[in-house]
Amino acid sequence: MAVVVWIVEGTWPACVDAARAHAPEDAEIVLLHVTPTEVPGAAHGAFAGLLGRGHPERDPGNRVESLATASGERLLRSAGARLGRPGTRVERTGRVEREVVAAAEHADLLVLARDGDRTHLGPHSLGPASRFVVDHAPCPVLLVWPEPSPGLATLPPPPTA
Amino acid sequence: MRGITRTRPVGPVRSPSEEHAAGWDKVCRVSQAAYRSSPAPEGPALNTPLAEALSVALLALVLACAVVRPFGWSEAVVAVPAAGLVLLTGAVSPADALAEAERLGPVVGFLAAVLVLAQLCDDEGLFRACGAWMARRAAGRPRRLLTQVFLAASAITAVLSLDATVVLLTPVVFATAARLGVRPKPHVYACTHLSNTASLLLPVSNLTNLLAFTVSGLTFTRFAALMALPWLAAIAVEYLVFRRFFATDLDAGADTPPTTEAPEPPLFALVTVGCTLVGFAVSSAIGVDPAWIACAGALVLAVRALIRRRVTPAGLLRSASVPFLAFVLALGIVVRAVVDNGLDDALGQVIPAGDSLPVLLALAALAALLANLINNLPAVLVLLPLTVPSGPGAVLAVLLGVNIGPNLTYAGSLATLLWRRIVHSHDTEVNLREFTRLGVYTVPLGLGAAVTALWASLAVVGGG
Known part of the structure; x- marks a missing residue:
């Protein structure tokens, strides 16, 4: 069994803990981190916007x-x-959400963390990248809370009418 | 038409009652004199349509080479011969070219001083200390780190120019975010956005400001006083948009417990920069060109660095970016040829005059549009001679447009963007949709807020 654990800044410890708790002893565990190209890309772009500065070696990207x-x-x-x-x-390096889906191609389980709005539970509970991964994952997904999961008391009242 | 002295102001002629401040008329005439064509010498010269066609073609070539940088050439390699060509063919008269060079000379000197000052501050460890300070104050909380990044990037852009934020601060901000285990994207994007938005405050913050400052007839302190409110308004809009736009990344938290070690501030650099700032205010009060103050500040740090053998004279010269300075001069002369040979008549029709709020908004929008098509440097060179007759309010509105506008397109302009797409066609360098969406949220809102703030400042401080 191959388990891919998606490591993202801020939320990764919960994913590693979940892999430890839920992956079988003989499972092959892959720790996956994707470096987004758009962060250096934004720095490259800002430097390109400085017309005429020359010195390509100074490019902060x-x-x-x-x-x-x-x-x-x-x-x-x-x-x-x-x-x-x-x-x-x-x-890996590239578009984060696409790289994660590609890396999970032959996996039996993908572990990732909820990373959306944690104060208002609802449709925004997943950030755009996680949303994409959950929607397009080629294998079962284990979605974990980055902190202890909320109790049943946080359930909103059922809709009336 | 060549051979005729241009004294006609561009745009509708203002009635005396429209002059809003006593003494403004004099300043206006002085400023306009900087752009007035001198009579052409007798003898054969290109006729205007041909001269205009040549100038436009050369400008296109200069800008294309600045974007593409063929064979890794410095931008000046094409720009300087192009300026020579417009001069040789008579598309711009020697007297006009000289006037342009005299006008741009101090700007270029000022710019060189600020570039050297920023580099020496980096050598003194100012930016490293800034990173340590941000990490400490952020206390492992991404939203607090964003606030620190906003404070640091706004201050550094305003005082040490946008180049310092892009080249020197951005890597430090990334390293700080990485050290704290915070998702770096909002903080790095904040640097790139603020390098434009926060470059409104002082004439030294942006080359566009320096160009406008010299023809606006404003003093250093009055420029800052008029731009303070627009600067704050534009940054506030960015801050609010960023907090919402990057809510997911900011909510994700940090891995590392906050560091407790206190950073050691580079006092000498801080004191020198502080004294330079005070010098700017004092110099404008006693009528000394603030460029000298910037040179003095750079000189103090340079002498110290040379004595301590932290930098070589060649290294100092490199940080002054001499080819860039030549490029600015040459670009100024080529743009002058384009403007004088017919663009002023063409654009003069569409550029509104006055300093009412709708006019300021229209000017800022037009400037932002032009900056996004090519780049804000040629945009401001083209628009300045056409807006100077309307007074400092109009000039500053143009500045708001060309400074905030580039955030709309990644890489500052559509031309650069297209070229980078061609070069990087096989990889996905940046998520263009996301970047543009962020620009669509911040630019129109920020521009609207900043122009309104400028309008209010003009009413309170006065433009004269």
Whole structure:
């Protein structure tokens, strides 16, 4: 059984914990982090907007790219340490939601965290990227809360009429 | 027509009763003098349509090469010969070119000083300290980090120019977000947006401001006083939109507990920059060109860095970006040829005159549109001579448009965007739809708020 755990800044510890709790002993666990291209891309674009500055070596996008790679690796190392059992670390670069779906192609389970609005439970409970992944995932999905899940008391009253 | 001195103001002629401040008339005449064509020398010269066609073609070539940078050439490699060509063919007279160079010279010197100042502040560790300060104040909370990024980027853009925010602050902000385990996107996007939006406050904040400042007839302090409210309004709009637009990323939290180590501020750099700012205000009061103050500030940090062997003279020269300065001068002369040979008559018809709120809004919208088509630098060069006769209110409205407008298109303009799409056609460099959606939320709202604030400031502070 192959389990892909999607590691995202801010919400990943809950996903690693869920993999530890729910993946069988013999499961092959893949820790996946995707570095979005649009963050260095925005820096590249802002520099391109400065007409006539020359000095392409000063393009901040290049620096952000290398920082992003280092940051992704650090995150995966932390996730590996928290997992505490053998696992594969996979780093991808591109459109986050599409890369995650592609990486889950041959998986038997994809673990990801709710990352939307946590104060108003409802249709916005998933951010745009997570929404896309949930909609297009090619395998079963385990959706976990990044913090202890809310009790039944948070249920809204049933609609009257 | 060549050979005729242009004294006619562009746009409808204002009646004396429209002059809103005593003494304004004099300033206006002085400013207009900067743009008045001198009589052409006797002898054969290109006729106007041909001269206009040549100038437009050369401007297109200069801008295309600045965007494409063929063979990795510096932008000046094409721009300087193009300026020579408009001069040789008589599309712009030597006297006009000289006047343009005299007008742009101090601007370019000012710009060089600010570029060097920002680079030396980086060498002193100002931006690293800024990152440490943001991390500490954010206390592991993404929304607080966004506030810190807004404060830092607004201050740095205003004082050390947008180049400093784009080139020097953006990587620091990314590194800070990564260290805190915070999703970096809102914070990096805030840097790119604020490098435009927060560049309204001071003449030094943006090259466009420097260009406008020299012809507006305003003092340094009056410029800042008029732009303070628009600056705050535009930043406030960005802040509110960002908090909603990136709610998911900001709610995701952080991994790392906040650091407690106190950053050590680079006092010398901070004090020098502070004194430079005070110097700007004082210099404008006693009639000294603020460019000298910027040079003095850069010189103080440069001498210290040279003594400590942190920088070489060649490194200093590199941070002054000499080819860029040559590019600005050459671009100014080519644009002058385009404007003088017929664009002023053509655009003069559509550019409204006056400083009522609807006129200011129209001017800002037109400037934003033009900036998004090509780039804000040629846009402001084209629009300035046509709006100077309407007074500083109109000039500042144009600035609001060309400074805030570029946030609408990733990479600042449609031309650059198209070129980058062609080059990067096989990969998805940026989620264009998301970036543009953010621009659609912030630009019209921010522009509307800023222009209204400018209109109010003009009423309170007065433009004269």
